[in-house]
Every structure is written in structure tokens, then in C-alpha cells.
Amino acid sequence: MEFFGAAERTEINDVLETGILFRYNHEAQRNNIYKAREFEAEVAKLVGAKYAHAVSSGSTAALCAMAAAGIGAGDEVIVPPFTYIATIEAVLMVGALPVFADIDETLCLSAEGIRKAITPRTKGVCLVHMCGQMADMDAIMAVINEHNLVLVEDAGQAMGASYKGVSTGLWGKTGAYSFDFFKIATAGEGGIMVTNDEVAYKHADSYSDHGHDHIGSNRGMEQHPILGFNYRISELHAAVGLVQTRRVPEIIKSNNAHKSQLMAALGQIPGVEFARIPDTDGDSATFLNMLLPDTETAQRVVAEMNAAGIGGFNYWFTNMYHFINQWDHIKEMRTASTLPIEKFGAPQDYKNLDIPNAQATIGRLISFGIRATWTSEEVATLASNIEAAIRKATLVEA
Numbered sequence: 001m002e003f004f005g006a007a008e009r010t011e012i013n014d015v016l017e018t019g020i021l022f023r024y025n026h027e028a029q030r031n032n033i034y035k036a037r038e039f040e041a042e043v044a045k046l047v048g049a050k051y052a053h054a055v056s057s058g059s060t061a062a063l064c065a066m067a068a069a070g071i072g073a074g075d076e077v078i079v080p081p082f083t084y085i086a087t088i089e090a091v092l093m094v095g096a097l098p099v100f101a102d103i104d105e106t107l108c109l110s111a112e113g114i115r116k117a118i119t120p121r122t123k124g125v126c127l128v129h130m131c132g133q134m135a136d137m138d139a140i141m142a143v144i145n146e147h148n149l150v151l152v153e154d155a156g157q158a159m160g161a162s163y164k165g166v167s168t169g170l171w172g173k174t175g176a177y178s179f180d181f182f183k184i185a186t187a188g189e190g191g192i193m194v195t196n197d198e199v200a201y202k203h204a205d206s207y208s209d210h211g212h213d214h215i216g217s218n219r220g221m222e223q224h225p226i227l228g229f230n231y232r233i234s235e236l237h238a239a240v241g242l243v244q245t246r247r248v249p250e251i252i253k254s255n256n257a258h259k260s261q262l263m264a265a266l267g268q269i270p271g272v273e274f275a276r277i278p279d280t281d282g283d284s285a286t287f288l289n290m291l292l293p294d295t296e297t298a299q300r301v302v303a304e305m306n307a308a309g310i311g312g313f314n315y316w317f318t319n320m321y322h323f324i325n326q327w328d329h330i331k332e333m334r335t336a337s338t339l340p341i342e343k344f345g346a347p348q349d350y351k352n353l354d355i356p357n358a359q360a361t362i363g364r365l366i367s368f369g370i371r372a373t374w375t376s377e378e379v380a381t382l383a384s385n386i387e388a389a390i391r392k393a394t395l396v397e398a
């Protein structure tokens with residue numbers, strides 16, 4: 001949410017003029033204003049999807065993506081231990097059983113990690129493209145195809161990123177993006193499910209609105225092919241989301257220039273490495289992702305950076321809720337009611353997971369949010385401030 005201005009206001013005002021805040025019906029009053037539809041068209045165009053369906057959040061987009069991909073009760077779904085918790089919640093909400101697999105230095109599930117986690121009950125994989133980057137898709141698709149698995153992508157943090165020209169979110173059966181306040185583009189709250197599969201699209205469309213099929217002009221009086229719930233987006237949110245989506249290519253271009261500048265400067269420092277980017281041309285570059293030699297060093301560096309007011313964070317030591325060491329409620333299956341997982345049995349021992357790379361990598365990781373609005377002078381100053389913090393923390397002479 002870095003650029004916000006007149007265009008967003010104009011689109012919102014279109015909606016306020018008619019007073020029709022609901023995406024369906026009211027043809028006579030709405031003056032042909034359909035912001036949710038326009039929002040979907042913008043996202044489809046940006047990422048090259050055949051179909052896009054807007055919903056209330058990135059979390060509900062992930063849930064719709066899961067359901068529309070046909071994942072359901074008792075299915076094992078391979079997930080990463082490093083993601084926002086919403087990924088795991090979406091798996092549990094469709095009644096499926098999350099199976100945690102290992103990641104690699106891309107910060108995403110690795111092909112090897114996925115392969116090791118496959119059992120006869122594995123239905124699919126929910127791959128998460130973390131920190132604005134992308135997973136190693138060639139290797140992952142080989143395992144997906146070899147084992148005939150359903151791939152769902154939670155690209156909540158990576159809208160606009162791609163691998164070899166194909167957008168994150170479009171490698172599998174279905175994908176999801178988030179438009180919450182912290183993502184590359186925001187609608188305040190909102191999400192989009194994308195797919196190239198017509199049936200999956202229709203299922204997501206119905207699933208997000210109590211099963212209505214939305215055929216014809218009178219929603220409410222049509223057919224209800226499947227069970228659903230209410231995950232609808234409002235016209236006001238969609239109005240903001242569609243303008244924000246148009247801004248994404250410009251943001252990505254600027255982010256990449258800043259990230260290259262930072263990596264060139266900081267890559268010179270002994271001990272500083274970066275998370276692996278399988279296709280640097282496809283990076284959305286929302287984060288600089290540094291890897292320090294070990295967890296203790298990373299902790300010292302991030303403390304120095306924070307003391308100097310530079311920012312930057314380590315997912316292991318903050319309670320940011322992105323790593324499995326902060327998910328005790330899931331390990332202990334604590335809910336307000338009952339999870340299907342309790343009926344089917346846990347598919348693995350959640351308290352003793354075999355995820356050595358995740359444990360070795362997340363503690364070493366320092367992520368740093370990149371702002372498209374920076375000037376290259378500001379980036380240069382930032383690079384030298386980060387460098388000073390690293391040298392101070394590691395006692396490496398300049």
C-alpha cells in the first residue's frame with residue numbers, strides 16, 4: 001500500500017454515486033458499475049489467468065482455491081512450515097490434513113521435501129511463494145506430475161512474481177493472492193482466486209457465495225450446484241483493488257531496481273548471502289531476504305538493525321506467526337470446536353517434524369521490506385546503514 005491517491009478515490013466515488021455496494025443484482029440502479037468484475041479482469045490481465053474470482057480476503061481466496069481444486073475431508077495436503085498461518089488454516093477448514101514438509105534456501109517447499117512427505121493418502125500440495133520470491137518450479141512440477149498430485153498455490157505474498165514467464169498462482173490447478181493492507185497491492189481487505197480451469201473457476205464462484213451459480217441476472221433465484229458460504233467481496237473493496245492492481249508492474253520494476261542495488265552492496269560483506277531466487281527476472285522484490293551464517297549472528301544483526309532504526313525482522317525470534325515454532329495451537333490441535341483431523345488422526349507427529357532445512361534456514365533469515373517509493377540515494381544510504389549494523393554485530397572490520 002505505497003501508492004494511494006486520486007484514482008482510488010474516483011473508483012470508490014463511482015460506487016458511492018450509485019449506492020450499490022453489492023457486486024450482484026440491482027441492474028437498474030447501478031449504472032453499469034461492476035467493480036468486482038473489473039477488479040477480476042485487472043488481476044487476470046496482470047498475471048495472465050483465464051479466470052479470476054475476487055473474494056473477501058487472501059485467506060478466503062486460499063480456502064476457495066483449496067475447495068475448488070477438489071481437496072476435502074481426510075485428504076493429506078503437503079504444506080510448508082514457513083508461511084502465514086492462513087495457508088494451514090485453509091487446509092484445515094476444508095477438512096484436510098496438513099503434512100509439513102521441508103523447504104530450501106528459496107524459503108519455499110523444495111521438490112525433495114515434497115517427495116519425502118508423500119504417502120498413499122496425499123491428495124495435493126499447497127505451495128507458498130514466500131517473501132515476494134518464487135519456488136523452484138521445474139523441480140517441483142516434476143514431482144507433482146510424477147505423483148499425479150493436485151497443486152494449489154498460495155501466492156498471497158507473490159502476486160506479480162513469476163518463474164520462466166509463468167505467474168505464481170498459475171502453475172497448479174488453482175492459486176490465491178491477498179490484498180490485505182500489507183501486500184504489494186491492497187483493497188483494505190480482499191483476495192483473488194485464479195485458475196485456467198473453467199470448472200474450478202465456477203466452483204470457486206459458487207463456493208464463495210452460498211453455492212449460487214450466478215447464471216442470469218437475478219442472483220438468489222438461480223440454481224445452487226454446490227454447497228458454499230459467504231466469502232464475497234464488496235464493491236468498495238474491489239474499487240480500490242482494481243486501481244492498486246494497475247500499479248503493480250510499476251511497483252515491481254522499482255522494487256527490483258532497489259533490491260539489486262541492495263544485493264550488490266551487501267553481497268560484498270563476508271558472511272552475507274541471500275535467499276535463492278530461482279528466476280531473478282520474476283521476482284516481485286517486495287523483500288530483501290538476507291541469510292546470515294547462523295541463527296546467533298542473525299539475531300545480533302537484526303538487533304543492531306532495529307537499534308539503529310533501520311527495520312528488518314527475523315521470523316524465528318519475533319512472534320510473527322509465520323513459522324511452525326509459533327503454531328502450538330496447531331501442533332496441539334486446539335480449536336473452539338472439533339477439527340476433522342481429530343477424527344481422521346494426525347498424519348504425522350506435529351511436535352517432532354523432520355524439517356532440518358527449515359530449522360537451519362529460518363533462524364538465519366533477515367527479511368527487509370522494500371519500498372517502491374525510495375530514491376536510489378535513499379537506497380544507497382540504507383545499504384550503508386545495514387552494512388554498518390552487520391559489521392558492528394559481527395565485528396567485521398570495514
Ligand SMILES: *Cc1c(COP(=O)(O)O)cnc(C)c1O
Pocket residue numbers: 057058059060062083084086087128154155156157178179180189190191
Ligand atoms: C497475507 C497472506 C495470506 C492471508 O491473506 P489475508 O488477505 O490477510 O487473509 C495468506 N497466505 C499468505 C502466504 C499470506 O502472506
